[in-house]
Amino acid sequence: MSPNGQPRAEAPDPAAICVRTFDMQPGQRFDLHDHETHQLAWSPSGVLTVDIGDRSWVLPPTMALWIPAGVPHATGATRPALMRSVYLPPAHCPAGWHDPTVVGVGPLLRELITHLAAPDLGPGARSRAEAVLFDLLRPVGVTTIDVPMPLDTRARRVAEALIAHPSDERTLDGWGREVGASGRTLARLFAAETGMPFGRWRTRVRLRAALGHLAANRPLASVARRVGYSTPSAFVAAFRLETGRTPGAYFADPPRSARG
Template sequence: MLGSAGDVHHEVGGHILSRYGHLVPGRGLPKAAVVVGSFVVGNGQWYGRHWHTAHQLAWAEEGVIAVRARGSTWVLPPSMALWIPAGIEHATGATGPVMGRSLYYAPDRCPVRWSAPTVIGVSSLLRQLIAYLADDGLTESARERAEAVVLDQLRPVSVATVLAPPPRDARARRVAHALRACPADDRTLAEWGAEVGASARTLARAFAAETGMTFGQWRTRVRLQTAMPLLAGGATVAAVACRVGYASPSAFVAAFRRVVGVPPGAYFSP
């Protein structure tokens, strides 16, 4: 597997892993079909683009993890994880503190054949199994049985990615940067244009052409990206809705369902 320059290595379960829970290059895969690595990601920290020779299941036990791959960004609370096939280049980060665990699967011993990143629902049973497999003292037979159940628990869920790519136009980027800092700002494009020196039409064209969505759609996604770590941390829907710029909880829930595909309660339930 590949790591990044300057990564600090340590030993987990007799196998050398990086401080991000990644197996060290050149050491090969262990005999076990599944290896669990733990990692911590600080607020705003990203582990740059890399890939692995094994399949990875990226999961945040606490906090919300984000994964970028193939032009998409997945924002994942503890109720969801992302299957990343071997060889897929990706980056991992967080908008708040994250305590994560990654599961690594030996491709030649894994029946899963998904060729693209796939969102997996993390049930309470799967959570317990991940913790169980992290135990260094498991016997070979006990590990094999648990690994089989883990594989059986990998069930895709239908949710959309929350993508909000930055526009390239310098003036539109100023608007985007300001909204990321304060997503509740409800100024119109005309009002933004007066601040950055562009007409509302120019800004609208920049967002549509360079992000693939209207300004309103883009702002909604930024608001949802901001909301997810807050909801995962236990904040109420009402409080989060107000903080990210919605007039009512129902308006926020409707926007969340429209973009993500499920309401917040379903997305964050264990």
């Protein structure tokens, strides 16, 4: 057992895939840790967040994140979620991605992971299921909503406030009066330290905040208002521009090409 409560994930048989299930409560988080195995982090219900370095992934049930062995990461949930993690020994894993990789989770892969989680699964059935699982691991062609954080304390105060309240409409000049910096200075800091203009950064914050509400099947108009958009159409347009998909398509099962 690791210090933060997650198992070390080494199965008794070094060739076997290990599946562990965790009930995640709102705000629960497994702090920074790593595994000797590769990990496929996935939630069949709810939305997971995975932080690696200065990057953050928000994963609906149709997506999982491949985390290579030895890569420090933190995992959490802002709303109730069931996390089902698949741990894969590197020596027996044909997938060789060296970087975190988003994988599409369609109906077959979803059922197969659930099947592998069964405690009474016999050796023969397990071996056959593991072989099929490797065939189904395919990167999904969708852009995740990463929100890099600025380092400067003034810009970071603005960033943290907007993450807490994404619908806040204040301009950078308005924020500057609160944190002791001009709007121009804050704009420069956001561009230099996040790699994008403030407007696009705030859009990503809003869209990432929307994912939990969308996963909970809240009406689109309500979600748009919660995260600062006056109309559903403006929200959908921003979502499509950032991810390449509409909100509905983002949560839909991946296309057959992503499932193999």
